[in-house]
Amino acid sequence: MTDAPDHAAELVELTADVVSAYVSNNPVPVAGLADLIASVHGSLSGIGHRVAAATEEPVPAVNPKRSVFPDYIICLEDGKRFKTLRRHLRVDFGLTPDAYRTKWNLPSTYPMVAPNYAASRSAMAKSIGLGRKAPQPTATATCGLTVCHGEVDRSG
Incomplete structure (x- = not known):
């Protein structure tokens, strides 16, 4: 039971430090000093309870x-609907897709993009030629030279 008096004394000391630092830089009326001390003490004493709640x-x-x-x-953080989650997670919550999956115990295959949106983007990319290998060079180059087994025929 010796922890309780030590904690209370430490809390009073921290309260005094915070209040004295605040009062040294800000004008505070004498009547408001008691309210300031009570407010700081209440805030500092509530910190331990918030930490315990945050670990849930x-x-x-x-x-x-x-x-x-x-x-x-649907974003598991706030319940909003998105076609793609990556930017929303980064901007609003500071999470990467891997951190999001880890936080919510999701598999590595959990999508960050809506399936229909991914399919439409894939179809569009394929229609403009992305994802295909470059065509093999033909025997005749554009300058009219014929290449045959590494030799150039300049006759014609």
């Missing part, structure tokens, strides 16, 4: 099994 397992906004639909994916 996060609860997703929706069931991960029901988060992937053909036209959209």
Whole structure:
């Protein structure tokens, strides 16, 4: 039981440090000093309780099994619908796709893009020729020279 008095004394000392630092740089009326001390003390004493609550397992906004639909994916962080999650996760939560999958215990195959959107982008890329190998060079070059077994025929 010696931890409780030590914790209380430490809390009072921290409160005094914070209040004295604040008062040295900001004008505070004498009547408001008691409220300031009570506010700082309450905030500091509540920190330990918030840390304990933060260690609990996060609860997703929706069931991960029901988060992937053909036209959209539902973000487990906030429950919003997106065609692609990567940018939303980075901007709003500071998460990479791997960190997101790890946080929610998702498999590495969990998609970050809606299936129909991925299929339409794939079809568009294939239609403009992406993903094909470059054509093999022909026997005749564009300058009119015929290449045959590494030798150049300049006769014609």
